[in-house]
Amino acid sequence: AQSVTQLGSHVSVSEGALVLLRCNYSSSVPPYLFWYVQYPNQGLQLLLKYTTGATLVKGINGFEAEFKKSETSFHLTKPSAHMSDAAEYFCAVSFASGGSYIPTFGRGTSLIVHP
Amino acid sequence: DSGVTQTPKHLITATGQRVTLRCSPRSGDLSVYWYQQSLDQGLQFLIHYYNGEERAKGNILERFSAQQFPDLHSELNLSSLELGDSALYFCASSVGSGAPTGELFFGEGSRLTVL
Numbered sequence: 001a002q003s004v005t006q007l008g009s010h011v012s013v014s015e016g017a018l019v020l021l022r023c024n025y026s027s028s029v030p031p032y033l034f035w036y037v038q039y040p041n042q043g044l045q046l047l048l049k050y051t052t053g054a055t056l057v058k059g060i061n062g063f064e065a066e067f068k069k070s071e072t073s074f075h076l077t078k079p080s081a082h083m084s085d086a087a088e089y090f091c092a093v094s095f096a097s098g099g100s101y102i103p104t105f106g107r108g109t110s111l112i113v114h115p
Numbered sequence: 116d117s118g119v120t121q122t123p124k125h126l127i128t129a130t131g132q133r134v135t136l137r138c139s140p141r142s143g144d145l146s147v148y149w150y151q152q153s154l155d156q157g158l159q160f161l162i163h164y165y166n167g168e169e170r171a172k173g174n175i176l177e178r179f180s181a182q183q184f185p186d187l188h189s190e191l192n193l194s195s196l197e198l199g200d201s202a203l204y205f206c207a208s209s210v211g212s213g214a215p216t217g218e219l220f221f222g223e224g225s226r227l228t229v230l
Contacts, residue, residue, distance in 0.1 A: 032215040032216050034218075041223070042223055043117060043119070043205055043207070043221030043222050043223050043224055044158075044205070044207075044219070044221045045117065045220075045221065046218045046219070049216060049218065051215075051216045090158065094215045094216070094217075096215075097163075097171040097172075097173070098170055098171040098172075099165075099170050099171070099212065099213065100146075100163050100165070100170040100171040100212065100213025101213050101214060101215035101217065102148070102160050102163060102171055102173065102213065103160075103219060104160060105150075105157065105158040106157070107157040108157060108158070
């Protein structure tokens with residue numbers, strides 16, 4: 001069965017510092033991996049996704065993630081945090097269910113950015 | 116704005132009652148997904164419909180039911196409500212039938228409070 005684990009329910013950084021949000025997955029088949037972001041009082045929106053091919057995936061707002069099969073990881077990074085990055089971030093993996101692929105989400109990591 | 120509309124945004128009701136949550140997907144999207152987000156369970160997949168047909172079921176209680184209508188809007192019915200059903204219910208839509216790489220577009224959610 002596929003699942004994702006996000007390490008750390010809260011991550012706190014200073015503005016301008018590196019952002020690193022950790023995600024490890026469990027999958028018996030090649031995984032399809034996603035990062036979504038949820039701003040306060042909003043729904044989730046896609047940041048980036050890994051399907052096949054290049055292991056370094058670039059997303060919106062300067063975020064990127066690297067797929068490392070040997071470590072079963074898909075960590076999200078951003079070189080320099082901005083105050084507007086404060087949000088909840090969710091890692092997800094698609095799993096097959098019936099006739100569909102369903103994204104299953106991690107518990108989320110709240111990113112706090114200090115001035 | 117994701118293009119997915121959910122109503123109502125907030126709903127307060129009593130235990131034992133029944134409520135209906137409504138979702139209008141993005142124009143052209145045939146798939147509708149329902150998720151439940153709570154502090155203790157995280158984001159849980161409930162059910163997926165594609166073009167009016169149920170495609171996949173997740174952790175949906177028997178007291179809950181859903182359907183997708185010919186105009187593609189969907190409704191999630193919650194009955195015999197319990198305190199533990201208090202949560203944020205998200206609807207998401209996508210173009211395809213549940214492809215592994217498919218992006219979901221989320222509404223802003225319906226916050227249900229059961230007193």
